[in-house]
Amino acid sequence: MQLFAVADCNNFYCSCERVFHPELVGKPVVVLSNNDGCVIARSEEAKKLGLKMGDPFFQVRELLERERVAVFSSNYTLYGSMSGRVMSLLSQYTPSLDVYSIDEAFLDLSDMGDSSYIKKYGETIASRVHKATGIPISIGIAPTKTLAKMGSKFAKKYKGYHGCCLIDNYERRQKALRLFPVEDVWGIGRRIAKQLACEGITTAADFARQKESWVRSRFSVTAVRTWKELNGESCIVLSDTGEKKSICTSRSFSGQGINDVGMLEEAVANFAARCAAKLRRQRSCCQGITMFAHTSLFREGVPPRFIQQSVQLSVPTQDTSEIITAAVGMLRENLKAMPEMPLFKKAGVIIWNITSARVVQQDLFDTVDRTKQKALLEAIDEINRHNGHDTVRIATQGTDIRFGLQHEYLSRQYTTNIEDVLVAKIK
DNA sequence: TCTGGGGTCCTAGGACCC
DNA sequence: TCTGGGGTCCTAGGACCC
Numbered sequence: 001m002q003l004f005a006v007a008d009c010n011n012f013y014c015s016c017e018r019v020f021h022p023e024l025v026g027k028p029v030v031v032l033s034n035n036d037g038c039v040i041a042r043s044e045e046a047k048k049l050g051l052k053m054g055d056p057f058f059q060v061r062e063l064l065e066r067e068r069v070a071v072f073s074s075n076y077t078l079y080g081s082m083s084g085r086v087m088s089l090l091s092q093y094t095p096s097l098d099v100y101s102i103d104e105a106f107l108d109l110s111d112m113g114d115s116s117y118i119k120k121y122g123e124t125i126a127s128r129v130h131k132a133t134g135i136p137i138s139i140g141i142a143p144t145k146t147l148a149k150m151g152s153k154f155a156k157k158y159k160g161y162h163g164c165c166l167i168d169n170y171e172r173r174q175k176a177l178r179l180f181p182v183e184d185v186w187g188i189g190r191r192i193a194k195q196l197a198c199e200g201i202t203t204a205a206d207f208a209r210q211k212e213s214w215v216r217s218r219f220s221v222t223a224v225r226t227w228k229e230l231n232g233e234s235c236i237v238l239s240d241t242g243e244k245k246s247i248c249t250s251r252s253f254s255g256q257g258i259n260d261v262g263m264l265e266e267a268v269a270n271f272a273a274r275c276a277a278k279l280r281r282q283r284s285c286c287q288g289i290t291m292f293a294h295t296s297l298f299r300e301g302v303p304p305r306f307i308q309q310s311v312q313l314s315v316p317t318q319d320t321s322e323i324i325t326a327a328v329g330m331l332r333e334n335l336k337a338m339p340e341m342p343l344f345k346k347a348g349v350i351i352w353n354i355t356s357a358r359v360v361q362q363d364l365f366d367t368v369d370r371t372k373q374k375a376l377l378e379a380i381d382e383i384n385r386h387n388g389h390d391t392v393r394i395a396t397q398g399t400d401i402r403f404g405l406q407h408e409y410l411s412r413q414y415t416t417n418i419e420d421v422l423v424a425k426i427k
Numbered sequence: 428t429c430t431g432g433g434g435t436c437c438t439a440g441g442a443c444c445c
Numbered sequence: 446t447c448t449g450g451g452g453t454c455c456t457a458g459g460a461c462c463c
Binding site for chain 1: 428429430431432433434435436437438
């Protein structure tokens with residue numbers, strides 16, 4: 001029997017922080033986004049205080065202090081490393097692991113045994129991961145990924161499941177569908193949920209009961225797939241090759257923002273360089289480059305201003321300087337066309353049209369010596385790998401990162417920096 | 428004063444072709 | 446008044462995900 005499990009880390013970022021602050025278990029914890037801008041992760045206790053995903057920090061600051069909530073800036077180095085530990089453990093329990101996000105993965109558990117065995121198997125995985133990494137996880141197991149996601153939410157909500165909820169027959173499925181709000185279904189977002197609510201469809205069961213033709217006529221094929229999955233027909237295939245089809249590097253600027261041309265150019269150059277590095281890490285080239293920047297989206301009475309431009313190169317590239325030149329060139333062009341320099345709050349670079357570096361279509365009129373360039377890039381990557389990124393960089397990137405992030409509540413790099421490794425004392 | 432970052436897929440409409 | 450028919454490809458924007 002075809003069976004999928006989804007393993008979902010509970011409140012992942014908060015859980016990572018708690019691993020190194022065990023005294024915070026059972027206490028409210030939140031993790032903030034870049035620049036300590038807004039709340040992006042909450043422990044169960046923090047959710048109970050009414051804190052919402054995306055709440056601006058400055059708006060909830062008082063509440064956080066009053067309720068003595070532990071606050072952390074996001075520490076992606078730590079979370080990435082903890083994620084690696086969890087995924088490596090999970091991979092031991094399945095012939096095929098599909099890593100879906102930093103805190104979530106699908107496991108193929110087809111033809112591994114009967115219901116009671118599978119249920120125990122899931123519980124074993126959950127307890128092993130918790131014990132070995134300190135990260136609590138919830139597991140859902142079902143014949144489709146959408147139903148498995150439902151299961152993992154039940155497993156998280158009800159302690160009695162021991163970390164694993166199995167939905168593998170008609171009765172269990174019907175019961176689960178009836179208890180599950182349709183807006184929480186994987187694939188049903190705010191917009192579709194609102195339309196469904198107007199029709200009186202509020203539970204997953206209500207939605208699953210509709211005719212396929214009705215779903216198709218109202219929504220897109222994506223919604224039909226979700227509908228089929230809820231009815232037990234597996235049709236969502238994840239093609240996790242690890243190779244991205246587009247790569248984006250963007251940041252909001254702390255404080256007021258940036259209205260200095262040089263600083264903005266430097267920022268965009270750094271975003272471009274970061275994109276190029278990510279691109280080379282997955283051994284790809286790109287042909288499309290987009291640069292964008294905009295002012296604050298939240299200033300009362302001041303309409304935001306956007307600049308955005310894309311270019312397609314004649315030859316796919318993975319060269320930092322080429323991508324920087326394109327991105328910064330577009331930025332300059334756009335700024336020149338503006339009557340005055342506004343206060344930019346965010347900027348970014350996106351690269352797309354990504355292909356494998358092994359099969360690059362050459363341009364007959366290309367003027368660049370690409371063999372030489374490749375050797376240079378490899379040397380730079382090698383130096384940066386050993387000495388920290390940006391040890392060697394393009395001049396446009398500047399000598400320091402002046403638009404540096406604000407992260408007042410940053411925890412340490414417990415698992416990736418020898419200086420920060422915890423020391424155990426024996427009494 | 429202060430509001431994240433990084434992805435995927437689908438669709439509609441325009442440009443272009445014969 | 447009346448203006449073909451059929452196709453492909455590309456792009457921007459929307460919706461969704463974590």
